Amino acid sequence: MHLFYSPDIEETLSLPDEEAAHAIRVLRMGVGDEIKVTDGRGKLFSANIVSCNKKSCQIEINERTEVEPSWYSGVHLAVAPTKMMDRMEWMTEKCTEIGFDSLTFLDSTNSDRRVIKTERINKTAISAMKQSHKAFKPEIHDITAFKSFINQQFDGEKFIAHCYGNGSGSLISEGGSTPSPFLYDVVSPDVPSLVLIGPEGDFTLEEVELANKAGFRSVSLGESRLRTETAGVAAVFMMWMKKRISQ
Amino acid sequence: MHLFYSPDIEETLSLPDEEAAHAIRVLRMGVGDEIKVTDGRGKLFSANIVSCNKKSCQIEINERTEVEPSWYSGVHLAVAPTKMMDRMEWMTEKCTEIGFDSLTFLDSTNSDRRVIKTERINKTAISAMKQSHKAFKPEIHDITAFKSFINQQFDGEKFIAHCYGNGSGSLISEGGSTPSPFLYDVVSPDVPSLVLIGPEGDFTLEEVELANKAGFRSVSLGESRLRTETAGVAAVFMMWMKKRISQ
Known part of the structure; x- marks a missing residue:
């Protein structure tokens, strides 16, 4: 299972260009496929691809999870x-x-x-x-x-x-x-x-x-x-x- | 200070070919120079170069030290x-x-x-x-x-x-x-x-x-x-x- 990174996913509801290209062109994912996405700040999203071409990938979010880090403090x-x-x-x-x-x-x-x-x-x-x-x-x-x-x-x-x-x-x-x-x-x-x-x-x-x-x-x-x-x-x-x- | 490796130094009183080449050709060391050598089994030697050419390096040992490892057991x-x-x-x-x-x-x-x-x-x-x-x-x-x-x-x-x-x-x-x-x-x-x-x-x-x-x-x-x-x-x-x- 691949994890994708999209720092502003909740606003954009899409993957950044490079991540989209990886999903669509390298992994050959398409509409309807389920993906996991993180914003890099502790949130994990389950999402589905709702539309895509070779350079962009729009998603809808099914589930949000707050992830606890595996360490206390900084x-x-x-x-x-x-x-x-x-x-x-x-x-x-x-x-x-x-x-x-x-x-x-x-x-x-x-x-x-x-x-x-x-x-x-x-x-x-x-x-x-x-x-x-x-x-x-x-x-x-x-x-x-x-x-x-x-x-x-x-x-x-x-x-x-x-x-x-x-x-x-x-x-x-x-x-x-x-x-x-x-x-x-x-x-x-x-x-x-x-x-x-x-x-x-x-x-x-x-x-x-x-x-x-x-x-x-x-x-x-x-x-x-x-x-x-x-x-x-x-x-x-x-x-x-x-x-x-x-x- | 460079450390050299010679696993059989006590028998050969010389550096292996690659180590000799490094000392003489790269570091431009010569007769009389002092070097440190280890046998990789816990012994450290202070030695002097007594003769050398581009491919070989003979030494005499001045001092042997048994080094303690920094960890107990294996x-x-x-x-x-x-x-x-x-x-x-x-x-x-x-x-x-x-x-x-x-x-x-x-x-x-x-x-x-x-x-x-x-x-x-x-x-x-x-x-x-x-x-x-x-x-x-x-x-x-x-x-x-x-x-x-x-x-x-x-x-x-x-x-x-x-x-x-x-x-x-x-x-x-x-x-x-x-x-x-x-x-x-x-x-x-x-x-x-x-x-x-x-x-x-x-x-x-x-x-x-x-x-x-x-x-x-x-x-x-x-x-x-x-x-x-x-x-x-x-x-x-x-x-x-x-x-x-x-x-």
């Missing part, structure tokens, strides 16, 4: 993008499969990339949401300067993951002395959480200090030396596990 | 491979970054792929081990028939992850009635653990029953509908978190 990630876009795409895909609320890209001192096409990342998120049968599309935000982002209002707990003080787990020590607590141990199940993930060269010590002053607690993702995109998935997975609603 | 994964090899490669890369002991590919009823080049997967594991500064290379095993694999001797606890009974978290229910326990809740920190991950079409009910009879406990990876490769990473991450040696 799971927010902000990450300095990698040079290779495919790594950011798969991070987005995996985080969406697991379940999270928003992704912001950070322009930090050691960032390998200062421009990112969020449109492409948004498409990846939509595709992963549909594939994993979720009714929640994460919000994808444009790249933001680190110093500006850390001073934005965030209603919840804030963390910055970095490697300073965690040299002991690496074969090749990278300095620092104060180990940070493990994210999983300190994240709260019931208030929104935001984690910052640095670029391959990590945040600078100055950035860590600025973030700490702005209320971001330093955390570790464990003793493994993770690539940026793996760290992003690990952070989301730890937050999701802690906030997971067991069924 | 983390073992057996997975029905996806059609697309790149998804198995990145699963291997991510699991190696996190830390695990062995990977076996399963030929199961709904498998999309019955042949896999483990040589390529092994190279991915070596590269991820070096990149993440680890001294442990996971063992990569050839593809094995499901029914044969589940009857092999395994000294530890055995789990099979599947979606039967976990339909409630998906928007589009897929049947089954008995929910399985969450892997993280039941995995032991101090005995080796093995988890089986099915193909996109899941294990068949018959396979699940056979595995249950062979001592594999049914588990869930949570309410999210995960792709095979995401499920593999999630299972390894949960086992690693439970067995993690905090430092």
